Amino acid sequence: MLFLGRLAVPDSIKALLFDMDGVVLDTLAVEVIMAPKLLREVVHHDFTLPEDVIRANFPYDVPEFWRRVAAAVGHEATEKEVDRLTEALNEVRHTVSPPVHAGIVEIIDAARAAGLATGLVSNNPTPDILSMLDAAELRGCFDIVVGNDIEGLRKKPAPDPYLEGARRLGLAPELCVAIEDSLLGAEAASTAGCYTVGVATGACDFATLDAAKHVDVAYAGFGEQPPARMEGALA
Incomplete structure (x- = not known):
């Protein structure tokens, strides 16, 4: 198909x-600009990010993203600082309304028509997902939404969300295609049993996704x- x-x-x-993030919405572009600015509110020594x-670190949930990027600049963030940074980034993401990646709406429309x-x-x-989808006028594009706050479900890279x-x-799961931009997400999808598509519009470049064991195409x-497409893609 x-x-x-x-x-x-x-x-x-x-x-x-x-x-x-990185597949439907270009939130990476927002984080590249805002992460250093927001991090300077809690890190008071000079650093380059x-x-x-x-x-x-983009594929991780927002609190874990902040723990990791803070550690990368030599700062062990407290949970209070992580909460503060998470709230600030979420506010930016909701206010700015990241752009929708090229081709996504057209593919969704074609899939639903089929x-x-x-x-x-x-x-x-x-709640954050729904808010961002509303801002992008995309909520109606999806039959179901699965977030990382469902009791009993482990976060990606565990297969639970898929x-x-x-x-x-x-x-x-074998009847589902998962579309991911990161190795973390691809592992979750592939381990769940989904046919896994990698797209280089977020966390990973094409060569990394093309070589990944959890990515089918x-x-x-x-x-x-x-677009460039790995050898063996179905036509």
Whole structure:
């Protein structure tokens, strides 16, 4: 099954499950700009926060992101500081309304027109997901939303979020495609049993996704031009 000449999936697939950060929304661009500025509110020595450090920690939930980037600049953040930074970044993300990645809406529309279900599986709390989807006018694009705040569900890279997404749609994971930008998310999806697509619009570049054992097929992006695609992609 081929969508718009941009995304090929097995014909047996019944649903597309999207990650949010780095796949649907370009929240990475926001964090690259804002993370150093916000971190200076709690780190009072001089530091440089390279973009590759932000990108490497981008797949984690927001509190863990702050713990890791603070440690990268030599600061052990207290839980109070982590809470403060998390609240500040969430406010920015809700206020700025990160742009939607190219091609995502068109692929969702094509999938729904073909009778496939669509879901969003994110390492963010559900209220934050819904707020950001509302700001981007995307909430209606998804049949189900799975956040990281569901009691009893482990966060990515555990398979639990994708297993829950498939369960809510009444499907076996093997009938779902998961679209992820990070190795952490790809591990969660692949371990759950989903056919796993990597797209290099967030945490990882194309070469990293292309070589990853948990990624079935990798794309440079889903824009109007035919994206790079790993050998063996279904046509």
